[in-house]
Amino acid sequence: MFTLKPLPYAESALEPHISAETMSYHYGKHHKSYVDKLNSLLKDDPLADLPLEDVIQQSKGLAARQTIYNNAAQIWNHDFFWNSMAPDGGGAPTGDIKALIEEHIGSTEDFQTAFKDAATKHFGSGWAWLIFADDAVSIVTTHDAEIPFENGATPLLCCDVWEHAYYLDYQNRRPDFVTAYLDHLVNWDFANANLETVKQAVS
Numbered sequence: 001m002f003t004l005k006p007l008p009y010a011e012s013a014l015e016p017h018i019s020a021e022t023m024s025y026h027y028g029k030h031h032k033s034y035v036d037k038l039n040s041l042l043k044d045d046p047l048a049d050l051p052l053e054d055v056i057q058q059s060k061g062l063a064a065r066q067t068i069y070n071n072a073a074q075i076w077n078h079d080f081f082w083n084s085m086a087p088d089g090g091g092a093p094t095g096d097i098k099a100l101i102e103e104h105i106g107s108t109e110d111f112q113t114a115f116k117d118a119a120t121k122h123f124g125s126g127w128a129w130l131i132f133a134d135d136a137v138s139i140v141t142t143h144d145a146e147i148p149f150e151n152g153a154t155p156l157l158c159c160d161v162w163e164h165a166y167y168l169d170y171q172n173r174r175p176d177f178v179t180a181y182l183d184h185l186v187n188w189d190f191a192n193a194n195l196e197t198v199k200q201a202v203s
């Protein structure tokens with residue numbers, strides 16, 4: 001059985017940028033429903049004994065497992081998203097990621113402009129990511145539940161751009177939500193920890 005992991009902070013911890021009401025719905029309803037649906041779908045299925053990442057990899061692209069894939073990937077994405085944010089986060093990158101962003105993307109302002117542009121222009125539901133691949137960092141977006149690790153990249157950070165992530169607080173103003181994420185919420189320690197893990201894995 002898959003479980004709804006606890007949030008890494010209180011539901012009110014990201015206020016005023018993300019309200020406790022949004023967190024209550026987003027975590028307590030949307031995220032929880034992905035866990036409940038996956039457990040229901042995998043009842044009596046040997047896939048239920050695999051790590052979540054393996055369920056995702058062994059379901060992607062298979063029409064018969066599309067719903068399993070959607071719910072499994074959305075569980076993973078939301079766990080990653082909660083950890084991509086922290087109270088008093090945001091602003092300039094730190095640590096090793098700072099140097100990589102300067103080398104491959106540009107200044108903090110360049111990074112924020114590019115990330116906001118990608119997240120805002122992404123049409124429909126999906127995710128904006130900072131990823132590490134081929135010894136470089138870059139910004140990508142994915143549709144619906146898709147995750148960059150499916151194609152070999154290492155996710156460092158993500159921002160949920162499904163409407164359910166911001167509609168209660170920002171209505172249709174996705175750019176304002178993404179700006180708040182960049183200025184006040186991004187957890188650079190988490191991104192650096194993800195970078196460190198992949199560097200150790202390849203060394």
Ligand SMILES: [Fe+2]
Binds near residue numbers: 026030160162164165
């Ligand atoms: Fe979401």
